[in-house]
Amino acid sequence: MAFxxxxxxxxxxxxxSIISAILIAGGFVAGVITGFFVLLSVFLLCLVFFxxxxxxxRHIAKLSQYLRRISAGxxxxxxxxxxEGELSILKSEIYKxxxxxxxxxxxxxxxxxLLSSQMADISHQLKTPLTSMMVMADLLRxxxxxxxxxxxxxxxxxxxxxxxxxxxxxxxKMSKLDAGVLEMNPREISARTLIEKALxxxxxxxxxxxxxxxxxxxxxxxKCDLQWTAEALINILKNCIEHTPxxxxxxxxxxxxxxxxxxxxxxxxxxxxxEDLPHIFTRFYRGKNASPDSVGIGLAMSLSIIRxxxxxxxxESKPGQGSTFFIRLYKSVI
Numbered sequence: 001m002a003f004x005x006x007x008x009x010x011x012x013x014x015x016x017s018i019i020s021a022i023l024i025a026g027g028f029v030a031g032v033i034t035g036f037f038v039l040l041s042v043f044l045l046c047l048v049f050f051x052x053x054x055x056x057x058r059h060i061a062k063l064s065q066y067l068r069r070i071s072a073g074x075x076x077x078x079x080x081x082x083x084e085g086e087l088s089i090l091k092s093e094i095y096k097x098x099x100x101x102x103x104x105x106x107x108x109x110x111x112x113x114l115l116s117s118q119m120a121d122i123s124h125q126l127k128t129p130l131t132s133m134m135v136m137a138d139l140l141r142x143x144x145x146x147x148x149x150x151x152x153x154x155x156x157x158x159x160x161x162x163x164x165x166x167x168x169x170x171x172x173k174m175s176k177l178d179a180g181v182l183e184m185n186p187r188e189i190s191a192r193t194l195i196e197k198a199l200x201x202x203x204x205x206x207x208x209x210x211x212x213x214x215x216x217x218x219x220x221x222x223k224c225d226l227q228w229t230a231e232a233l234i235n236i237l238k239n240c241i242e243h244t245p246x247x248x249x250x251x252x253x254x255x256x257x258x259x260x261x262x263x264x265x266x267x268x269x270x271x272x273x274x275e276d277l278p279h280i281f282t283r284f285y286r287g288k289n290a291s292p293d294s295v296g297i298g299l300a301m302s303l304s305i306i307r308x309x310x311x312x313x314x315x316e317s318k319p320g321q322g323s324t325f326f327i328r329l330y331k332s333v334i
Contacts, residue, residue, distance in 0.1 A: 190222075218256075266323070
């Protein structure tokens with residue numbers, strides 16, 4: 001029987017046998033009646049101890065079976081019994097660990113699905129420029145190809161290579177952000193300095209489309225990582241430039257309150273449709289008005305950068321009335 005495999009039970013039985021033998025032998029010497037009552041008392045004590053031990057081992061066996069089922073993936077089991085005692089406390093603690101394992105397992109499943117989806121998206125994003133370059137490379141092999149066409153194809157290949165380089169670089173940055181291995185170096189900087197740093201590489205694009213901009217609000221000190229936060233703003237500004245018509249306008253304002261510092265970026269473009277609005281920060285999502293070259297990664301990266309600094313980005317938009325992005329960096333409350 002499995003019950004008698006327990007060393008504690010075997011020791012108990014041997015001890016009871018030895019004590020019984022001694023008491024029986026002593027009973028004949030000291031008196032049969034006295035020996036009988038002594039033997040009965042010892043027997044009853046041993047019986048109580050035996051029954052208690054049996055009850056305890058039965059519950060331990062249940063716990064072992066419960067753990068085996070949990071290891072097999074049955075995370076929905078609940079071992080708690082809502083009683084008092086150390087055994088009930090142990091059951092409760094085991095259930096807490098089970099719950100944590102269940103949540104961790106679900107998170108792993110979600111991350112696996114997300115990784116699979118991202119790999120499919122990345123493959124799709126890389127396949128288009130690679131296919132284009134392969135076609136143009138084959139055309140360049142033609143020795144009779146006019147020089148003008150040769151320069152045109154070479155220029156296209158260079159542009160596609162730059163696009164792939166940007167995509168790979170962006171994905172590497174996002175993977176570091178997701179893994180939490182990218183260290184932010186927050187320091188106090190001028191909000192206007194941050195905005196001007198973000199605007200600097202985009203001024204030519206804005207000039208080509210004749211887009212004007214303004215910066216309003218009292219200059220404030222913001223605590224953030226200058227390089228990464230500027231990159232987050234660049235991606236948002238790029239999105240605004242992309243969707244702002246020629247001769248349009250982008251308004252940037254600075255606000256501050258005891259809870260957070262806020263930079264608001266508004267354009268007067270066509271706005272974001274109601275269907276697209278909940279998904280614009282989703283990686284690789286491309287809305288109805290996205291340009292052909294868009295890969296849907298810029299806004300997702302901006303959100304990751306800001307959230308890694310205990311901040312958040314929200315957007316308000318209505319079709320035909322432009323879009324407004326709110327970048328908030330929350331202040332530490334001591």
